[in-house]
Amino acid sequence: MLPAGQKLSIIVAVYYEEDCIEQFIKETTEVLHQNAINYEIVFIDDGSQDRTVELIKIAAAQNDRLKLVELSYNHGKQGALTAGFTYASGDYLLMMDPDLQDPPVEIPRFIEEIQKGYDLVFGVREEKKDKFSNVLMSNIFWGVLERFTGLNLPKGLAVMRIFNRRFTDQFLKYNEASRFIEGMFMHVGMKRGTLVISQRERFAGVSKFNFKRKMNLAFNAIFDFSELPLKMAVRFGLGLVGFGIIAALALVFLRVFVTEFQLGWPSIMITLIIGFGLQIFFVGLASIYIGKIYKEAKHRPVFSAKELTNLDWKP
Numbered sequence: 001m002l003p004a005g006q007k008l009s010i011i012v013a014v015y016y017e018e019d020c021i022e023q024f025i026k027e028t029t030e031v032l033h034q035n036a037i038n039y040e041i042v043f044i045d046d047g048s049q050d051r052t053v054e055l056i057k058i059a060a061a062q063n064d065r066l067k068l069v070e071l072s073y074n075h076g077k078q079g080a081l082t083a084g085f086t087y088a089s090g091d092y093l094l095m096m097d098p099d100l101q102d103p104p105v106e107i108p109r110f111i112e113e114i115q116k117g118y119d120l121v122f123g124v125r126e127e128k129k130d131k132f133s134n135v136l137m138s139n140i141f142w143g144v145l146e147r148f149t150g151l152n153l154p155k156g157l158a159v160m161r162i163f164n165r166r167f168t169d170q171f172l173k174y175n176e177a178s179r180f181i182e183g184m185f186m187h188v189g190m191k192r193g194t195l196v197i198s199q200r201e202r203f204a205g206v207s208k209f210n211f212k213r214k215m216n217l218a219f220n221a222i223f224d225f226s227e228l229p230l231k232m233a234v235r236f237g238l239g240l241v242g243f244g245i246i247a248a249l250a251l252v253f254l255r256v257f258v259t260e261f262q263l264g265w266p267s268i269m270i271t272l273i274i275g276f277g278l279q280i281f282f283v284g285l286a287s288i289y290i291g292k293i294y295k296e297a298k299h300r301p302v303f304s305a306k307e308l309t310n311l312d313w314k315p
């Protein structure tokens, strides 16, 4: 399995997961013990106000391989995971969700796969056991992302994925404030593989990624990883100028060679409306990037941890 002396760190972001957490710890540690894997599980609590932290602490009191980083407020999953990557000390890092949709029985397969010489192995889902509307939404989401960012992410990406120390250290050098983890993973590069894994229903509780959060993620992904919107604006602007010149020439031609006519106020109004609309559109587009620059320029820390359990190391 793992080469002697090496350790697996499992990174789990938790946010209001009191209904899943005990089952998650039970199932996961069972698989790890059965396969004699040297491990630690690093939980990052993303500011839950329910019993999530309490339950993890109870389990951690009996098993010092369970670690906990409590963030001081809700950072969002991306920030929470980054905290986890920072505190993990293993040779391999494996990302998981506590809702058991990607089942722990797949852990040994990931370990085997990455040792075939990959730096990162993405889990991909065999088929989505999901409502048709959800599958459609998710296809549109990834399709648009692909078109805009050219990131070429594997289809049916699962949360579960494994990567090695070299990859982790490189990833941790990325200090950007706005984080689209999948895009950053692709940007880090190195040798990537995929592993088809089984999938289950969420064990308990509800998904925290509603439509608004998903839209937010897509928005970040596009504006963090693409300059296409800017290029589109430039092309659109140029096209319009070209069209205007041709139209003006056509008007002159008609007036001089074909027939006498009144141009009237409607054409002026329409010109004004289109002109104003375009200005607002382009200013808006530019503002998005200015907003991003503003955010990065602040150089805020990506996460702030308030308390550590079974961890004495400070990054």
Ligand code: UDP
Pocket: 013, 014, 015, 016, 017, 046, 074, 075, 076, 077, 080, 097, 098, 099, 101, 206, 207, 208, 209
């Ligand atoms: N999560 C988090 N911070 C947040 C929202 C979600 O750490 O602000 C975690 C949450 O605990 C869960 C994971 O992200 O383990 C994925 O969320 P969920 O299962 O609700 O989303 P889905 O699987 O439906 O995409």
Ligand code: MG
Pocket: 097, 099, 101, 202, 207
């Ligand atoms: Mg889930």
